[in-house]
Amino acid sequence: MYMKLAFRNMKRSAKDYLIYLLTMALISALMYTFNSLLFQNELRKYQNAEDMMEVMTALATVFIILVTAWLIGYMVRFMMEKRSGEFGIYLLLGMKKSALAKLYLQENILLGSVSLLSGIPFGILLQQVLMAVLFSMTGMAYRLHISFHPGTLLMTLLGFGSCYLLSLFRCRRKFKKMNIHNLMEAGRKNEEIRETFEPAKRLLLPLSVLFILLFWTLFGSLGNGGTGAVALFLTGLVITIYLFYAGLSAFIICYIRKKGSLIYKRANLFLLRQFTSKVRTMQFTMGTLTVLFTLALMGSSFALMLGGWQALLLDHKYPFDILLYSPDPGDTFEREITFLKENVKPLEIFPYRIYTDGGNQINTWMLTHLSIWGTMYQNPDGSPDTAQINDFLENNSIYCLYDTYMGLSDYNHLRRMLGYKEIELSDGEYAVQIKERLSQDVQHIGDDLMLAEHPTKGAPLLTCAGIYAEPFSQDGHNGSDYLIIVPDKALAHMYPYYSELALDIKGTAPPRLREELDTLRDSQMTAFRNTNPALDGNRGHGSDTVIVFSAVNAVKDNLKASIAYMLASVTIPLFYISLVFLCVAVTVLSVQQLSDSAKYKYRYDVLRKLGLKESSLRALIFRQLSAYYLCPALLAVLISGKMVLFAGKQFVMMTGMPVLSYSFLLKSIALFLGIYLVYFTVTWISFTRNIRKEFR
Numbered sequence: 292m293y294m295k296l297a298f299r300n301m302k303r304s305a306k307d308y309l310i311y312l313l314t315m316a317l318i319s320a321l322m323y324t325f326n327s328l329l330f331q332n333e334l335r336k337y338q339n340a341e342d343m344m345e346v347m348t349a350l351a352t353v354f355i356i357l358v359t360a361w362l363i364g365y366m367v368r369f370m371m372e373k374r375s376g377e378f379g380i381y382l383l384l385g386m387k388k389s390a391l392a393k394l395y396l397q398e399n400i401l402l403g404s405v406s407l408l409s410g411i412p413f414g415i416l417l418q419q420v421l422m423a424v425l426f427s428m429t430g431m432a433y434r435l436h437i438s439f440h441p442g443t444l445l446m447t448l449l450g451f452g453s454c455y456l457l458s459l460f461r462c463r464r465k466f467k468k469m470n471i472h473n474l475m476e477a478g479r480k481n482e483e484i485r486e487t488f489e490p491a492k493r494l495l496l497p498l499s500v501l502f503i504l505l506f507w508t509l510f511g512s513l514g515n516g517g518t519g520a521v522a523l524f525l526t527g528l529v530i531t532i533y534l535f536y537a538g539l540s541a542f543i544i545c546y547i548r549k550k551g552s553l554i555y556k557r558a559n560l561f562l563l564r565q566f567t568s569k570v571r572t573m574q575f576t577m578g579t580l581t582v583l584f585t586l587a588l589m590g591s592s593f594a595l596m597l598g599g600w601q602a603l604l605l606d607h608k609y610p611f612d613i614l615l616y617s618p619d620p621g622d623t624f625e626r627e628i629t630f631l632k633e634n635v636k637p638l639e640i641f642p643y644r645i646y647t648d649g650g651n652q653i654n655t656w657m658l659t660h661l662s663i664w665g666t667m668y669q670n671p672d673g674s675p676d677t678a679q680i681n682d683f684l685e686n687n688s689i690y691c692l693y694d695t696y697m698g699l700s701d702y703n704h705l706r707r708m709l710g711y712k713e714i715e716l717s718d719g720e721y722a723v724q725i726k727e728r729l730s731q732d733v734q735h736i737g738d739d740l741m742l743a744e745h746p747t748k749g750a751p752l753l754t755c756a757g758i759y760a761e762p763f764s765q766d767g768h769n770g771s772d773y774l775i776i777v778p779d780k781a782l783a784h785m786y787p788y789y790s791e792l793a794l795d796i797k798g799t800a801p802p803r804l805r806e807e808l809d810t811l812r813d814s815q816m817t818a819f820r821n822t823n824p825a826l827d828g829n830r831g832h833g834s835d836t837v838i839v840f841s842a843v844n845a846v847k848d849n850l851k852a853s854i855a856y857m858l859a860s861v862t863i864p865l866f867y868i869s870l871v872f873l874c875v876a877v878t879v880l881s882v883q884q885l886s887d888s889a890k891y892k893y894r895y896d897v898l899r900k901l902g903l904k905e906s907s908l909r910a911l912i913f914r915q916l917s918a919y920y921l922c923p924a925l926l927a928v929l930i931s932g933k934m935v936l937f938a939g940k941q942f943v944m945m946t947g948m949p950v951l952s953y954s955f956l957l958k959s960i961a962l963f964l965g966i967y968l969v970y971f972t973v974t975w976i977s978f979t980r981n982i983r984k985e986f987r
Contacts, residue, residue: 297397304370304402310885310973311366314878315406316413318359318871323414323447324421325351325867330442333422333433344860351864355871356450358583362875364458365576366882367399371462373886396459403455411447415439421863428601428855493545495538502531507933528930532585533578535926540571558911561898565891566918569883576879577923583876584927584963590869592935592959594862596942599950601858607727607762610709613794614768614845615808618816620644620787627792630811634804636797639708643701645770647788653694653775655680656740661732663834663945691831695770695788697724698779705769708795711761714776720756722776726833728946729772730760742775753777766841771831805842805849812844836945873963877970880920884974888981895982909979916975924967932956 305312328348371378381391419435426433506528513521543563547554554560570577613635615627624642631637658668659675668683670676684692702724703713714722721742725733737755763769768791832841840854899908939952 294397297394297401300394300398301401301405304398305405307886308366308370308882309977310881310970311878312402312406312409314362314874315403316410317874318355319407319410319447319451320414320417321867321871322352322355322450323411323443324417325864326446326450327414327418327421327440327443329446330440331418331422331438333426343857347860347864351867352450354868356454358872358875359451360454360457361579362878363403363454364462365879367458367462369882369886371395392462395462399455399459399462403451407448407451411444414447418443425856425859425863428859489541489544489548492537492541495534496542497538499531499535499538502527503929506930510933511937529582532581532926532930533575536570536574536577539922540567540574543567543570558898558903558907561894562911562915562918565894565915569887569919570922573883580876580879581923581927581930583872584923585931587869587873587876588927588931588956588959588963589935590865590872591962592931592955593938594865594869595955595958596939597858597862597865599955600942600946600948601855601862608766608840609764609845609847609850610762611705611764611793611845612796612847613792613800613804614764615792615812616768616843616845617790617792617812620790622790624790624792626815627808627812630808631794634807635794635800637794638797639795641704641708641793643697643704643791643793644787645774645789645791646696646698646782646785647691647693648696648785649693651680651684651694652740652742653773654684654690656736657690657773658683660736660739661729661834663836689831689834690771691788693788694775695773696775696777696782696785697769698782699776700779702774702776705763705793706761708793709761709763714757714759716756716776716778718778718780719753720778721753721781722757722759723755724759724761724763724765724769724774724776726765726772727760727762728944729834730758733758733773742777753781764845765833766835767832767843768845771833800846800848802849802852805844805846808844808846816843870966873966874970876923877967880923881970881974884916884919885977885981888978892982908982912979912982913975916971916978920967920971924963928960935959 325348329345332344378391378395381394382388386394415437419437423433423435506524509524513524544567547560547563547567554563613631615624617624622642628640631640655668655675655677658664658680666673668676668680684690699714699716702722706713716722723733723736736758741752741754743752763774765772765774840850842850895908895912898911903911935956936953939955942948942955943950943952
């Protein structure tokens, strides 16, 4: 009998809390989809970074389980309070507490099972979409096919089931402590609004606003105070979010008491009382939802940053099809050329040399003039700190040990390979090849640097004839960040620094070509370094800081796939977390309003009888829901916006992305708004239908 009753109650709950049911089905589908990366990741055989994908997916799953458990626990307690009168009647009829707890447990297990069974088929389809996206990001074709792995299903069952069992176990303990009186009163608990110490509490609102303004003002400089200052400030920000709602409700109550002018316009008094009542009874929940919204916006914004970097800059970072480095200035690459001819179809093969004059004039200028270094390597009077610069060059792998040069003929040959226009230099000129993100910092390099054509005293000086910022593989191959281009005859007074081999190939490179080249050349390079340690001065990979990736043997197709996979290991879990956090938060907002529609029916019926038109009634409902939905969302945008804008500005500066720094926030808000509007529209339609149903 109990099972039949549980099934009937489950169907009623599914109808009353349809949005919750659909959200749980979506979460189960997403769980299945991302758990498949642990067992059905078909990119494993092409990439060596699968561990990162697994680790990031596992971490994301932990966060998802925690927030899902919170949602389930919240909804279980919420539904229990709404039905407490019904449960009290069951006890009056003689049902034991253990039987009642078991009945409620069965209802929720049935509800969870429906969500899970509804979500798994959708998750199987999403798994194919996810794999297609991953293959597309790595530049590979993927053929859609339905696949299944028992490990994926088991992992989803364990994760989803543990959330339900933990929440229901806590609920069962709560049942055992309740009596008939408590159950009958629980349903009316949230209807009580205790208005105490409101004049004092309303001060929390301006204090919260003041702290948020301080947050906007000081956030960029928090790092100067150390980790402790950052942690303390962020803790204060979280506390402020919760205190904000206590201050807001108290402020509105005081305004109503003082009979402010706005309460007499239209139906403002009704709306203010409704809004205050909801915020007061839900202030802790509203704070939690604001935190979830904030994390969702930040997660999606950071994912968009990394995704945008991948889409725009991978081709810029690796313009050559194949580029090999050798520390041996006299290397002819005979073995490598033979190997490559057997595995790819070369259109052009070009070995060349990078030269140095054994000095650090250019390195010193870079360390004292680029904005990323600030005044770190300057004396108080602004002159270069020679001792610190030398220590930096010897103990860091950002710049080469000595300045790097290339002859004009080699440079123009490489430009032709890349489809760039050749440049011209007279005998008394030099040019600078620089990364695009640093090009603005070196616009006046010619005013400071007059390079000697050769080291003899009284030799003619070279003047800067131009700065070029096209993609040129400057992460350790063609210099680190920069390369000085000089006329060929100036190389007679320099010596070869290291060797490079550039290839233009037909089609795409085989998936494992870079690893095979590493194996082929490893012993040769190790032997040279052991016998000629003084000649191996090129340890630089450039000053990139957000995403640093350098390769001795750079095979464009392989590296693009590897980096895309590495970035996908971060961006996709971030989107996963953001989507679930957002859906969980909006679900709570929606369920709260829909569950109260029965309570609001009387109030709206009174307004209707007082002469409120149908169109005005619908507009009033829209305004009520809008205020309730916008409050936590706007606060989340305000808080996350500062952090995202700051991070976006730093990201653009450090990566050189040709986009506006605030574009990440705008795109994230647009994505956020799209999902938000779906939930809001469904809630508004359902709420209006419930109210109108009672009128008929």
